[in-house]
Amino acid sequence: QSVLTQPPSVSGAPGQRVTISCTGSSSNIGAGYDVHWYQHLPGTAPKLLIFANNYRPSGVPDRFSGSKSGTSASLAITGLQAEDEADYYCQSYDSSLSASVVFGGGTKLTVL
Amino acid sequence: QVQLQESGPGLVKPSETLSLTCTVSGGSISRYYWSWIRQPPGKGLEYIGYIYYSGSTNFNPSLKSRVTISIDTPKKQFSLKLNSVTAADTAVYYCARGDSNPFDAFAIWGQGTGVTVSS
Numbered sequence: 001q002s003v004l005t006q007p008p009s010v011s012g013a014p015g016q017r018v019t020i021s022c023t024g025s026s027s028n029i030g031a032g033y034d035v036h037w038y039q040h041l042p043g044t045a046p047k048l049l050i051f052a053n054n055y056r057p058s059g060v061p062d063r064f065s066g067s068k069s070g071t072s073a074s075l076a077i078t079g080l081q082a083e084d085e086a087d088y089y090c091q092s093y094d095s096s097l098s099a100s101v102v103f104g105g106g107t108k109l110t111v112l
Numbered sequence: 113q114v115q116l117q118e119s120g121p122g123l124v125k126p127s128e129t130l131s132l133t134c135t136v137s138g139g140s141i142s143r144y145y146w147s148w149i150r151q152p153p154g155k156g157l158e159y160i161g162y163i164y165y166s167g168s169t170n171f172n173p174s175l176k177s178r179v180t181i182s183i184d185t186p187k188k189q190f191s192l193k194l195n196s197v198t199a200a201d202t203a204v205y206y207c208a209r210g211d212s213n214p215f216d217a218f219a220i221w222g223q224g225t226g227v228t229v230s231s
Contacts (some may be wrong), residue, residue, distance in 0.1 A: 036217035093215035098173035106156035
């Protein structure tokens, strides 16, 4: 059971918009810690997609955007492309008794 | 640009100690947080722990009793030791670099190295 909750899977047709949610609590996202998003393709290293809630590293298309509100965050992908099919993970920091970096359980995006 | 490379045995026997090293090239090892993250087969990413260049550490509470992370700044390497391993520790292990805060994103990752725990 991950500290950050993501839907196991989402899907969309090419060109559509999809969102992936990441739900936390008052000890992580709700405490003001940043949320980061990664794209993970099989056999490769995870790639940073969004950092500090809504910033894109250089080279990441503006089709990817992030937002955060309260104890949740979201990753939005517009103009869906076949190459976007991957696993997506959110990450934050949890300040509970055993403070630690935490990941969401991951969401498999299928492009129909 | 900065690159990370994991190295270590791909097969470890149950109850023994898993040892991996991450070598940093193309940049400094100072001023950053250096982490280990793993992905068991069919599962998601799991944070193992980090070490700051000064030597301070933080670990996943679920692994804390079995994990040691150390750093060798002259060699530009940091290492992971996980003792008393079981089949549940079979995973792809990644090293990654954070930034100047422990809650920063992991912008740079190694390619990952697979470790199987089996007799």
